[in-house]
Amino acid sequence: MADLDVDVVVIGAGPVGENVADRAHQQGLSAAVVEAGLVGGECSYYACIPSKALLRPVDLKAAVDRMPGVDAGPVDAAKVFERRDQFANPDDSGQADWLDGAGITLLRGRGRITGERAVAVEHADGTTTDVAARYVVVATGSVPTYPPVDGIADVDAWTNREVTQASHVPDSLLVLGGGVVGVEMATAYQRLGSRVTVVQHGERLVPGVEPEAARRLQASLEADGVDVRLGTSMTAVKRDGAEVVASLDDGTELRGAELLVAAGRRPGTADLGLDTVGLEPGKPLDADETTTVQGDWLYAVGDASTGAKLTHMGKYQARICGDVLVARSKGASVGGRYAKTATTTEQTAVPQVIFTDPQIAAVGHTEASAQQAGLHVRAVSYEIGNTAGGSLHADGYDGFATIVVDTDREVIVGATFVGQDVADMVHGATIAIVGEVPLARLWHAVPSFPTMSEVWLRLLETYGM
Structure with a gap:
């Protein structure tokens, strides 16, 4: 006999897992979430939220410095950390209260699958709660990976959590890795x-973006x-008193007060009991467009799955998952507004913003990835600083926009914006790509003057519409 019997049990109470449970529960299913750490997950306390809280003040200072007649003064690091704590104080009582108010059961402890439709939750006091559920959802996120560098396990290196x-x-700070975490935290701490x-x-840095975007960021x-070192690797690290000493493969040596390891992440699926149902622990769970992994009972969303590793995409998957669970509980066909487009969206319309200076906001294909996908494309670019909105926004505005056009269908399949304050420009491109808006129709979407969105008109003119 199980200690708890529910329709849905979600392992992982980050924003993705919370969304699955809430969406299913709002449509009539009983739901529980299992969390071994903080309710709210990595994003709330150690990633998206605190990193942006650290970046916004220094970003604003740089923006003011570009505007004659305004003096921002120096950045007060203590006040920056204090404001960060207002957003990401590692106290999850508010998040736990939200779950309680929503009618979702919170089980604090480590959840493991013990068989089909069965999860055991091991609590900190040594007790165990056995849960029986019609549907089990894995939403355990991801954990940092450590490259094979001699001594890296012995130097108390920072990860995204510590930084x-x-x-x-x-x-001084040594950053191992030039991906999103590495470049954002390099921006903030410098x-x-x-x-x-x-x-x-x-x-090059952030290799998934357009090469010119990476060049301008560098x-x-x-x-x-x-100090940006490309095409090189750390071979060994050690502590020398208060410093970390890093040896590089080019024979040079670096010293820093701290070492941040930002060399990628892996799914947090290593200790979930997946072997009890014939799956390999530690690997991403291969979920289909309905988020289903196995039978009609096991599902995966977010970083634990094979989908895009971004919070907003995980929440998108969560909405699909919740709707699928409800449909299956009613014996209805699976589909609807999310599931039928999930695969296309995951492959061709994933938006992302890198909050460096310049910001990099991109969605869909780069020119190279479109060509690799076999599309016939033409990419055109335009300097945002050459628009009235860009030149007014900042003196010497340095940034550009690129669209990648499928020339067979005359629709946009990718877009990149680089520059100060371009983050919110990416959603317009996302709509154009998801909606497959023909360029001939997009021509009638008139941008407001004088805003940076005028770059859309200039891109279409450059393309030749």
Whole structure:
């Protein structure tokens, strides 16, 4: 006999897992969520929210510095950390209260699948709650990966958790990895007063974006004083007193007060009992467009699945999952407004913003990825600073927009915006791509003057409409 019998049990109470449980419960299913750490997950306390809280003040300072007649003064790091704590204080009582108010059962402890439709929750006091559920959803997120660097396990390196929750600015910071976490935290800490060095194995930063976007980001980081080392790797690290000493494969040596490991993440599926149902632990769960992994009872969403590793995409998957569970509980066909387009959206219309300076906001294909997908495309770009809105927004505005057009269908399949304050421009491109709006129709979407959105008109003119 199970201690708890519910329609849906979700392992992982981050924003993705919470959304599954809430969406299913709002439509009549009983739901429980299991969480071994903080309710609200990685995004709320150690990733999206605190990192943006650290970046916004230094971003605003840089923006003011570009505007004659305005003096922002120096950044007060202590006040930046204090404001960060208002958004990401690791106290999850508010999140737990929300679950309770929503009628969702919270089980604090480590959840493991013990068989089909069965989960055991091991609590901190040593007791266990056995849960029987019609549907089990894995929403356990991801954990940092450590590259094979000699000594890396012995130097108390920072991960995204330590760097976003730090209470001091180290005199110097070594960053291993030039992906999103690496470049965002390099931006924040260099401008808060640290001396930052980024070591990137690849030949450019954030390799998934358009090459020109990566080039301008690197130029901006270096202008701030960040030492960017491309095409090189750390081979060994050790502590020498208060410093971390890193040896590189080119024979040089770096020293820093702290080392941030930002070299990627892996699904948090290693200790879930997946082997009890014939699945391999530690791997991403292969979920289909309905988020189904196995039979009609096991589902996966967010970083634990094979989908895009972004909070907003995980929440999109969560909405699909909740609707699928409700449909199956009623014996109805699975589909509807989410499931029928999930695969297309995941493959061709994933938006992302990198909150560096310049910001990089992109959705869909780059020119290279579109060509690799076999599409016939033409990419056109335009300098945002050459629009009235861009030139008014900041003196010497440095940024550009690119659209990638499928020339067979005359629709946009990718867009990238680079520059100060471009983050919110990406959603217009997302709508155009998801809606497959023909360029001939998009021509009639008139941008307001004088705003940076005028770049849309200039892109269409450049393309030749």
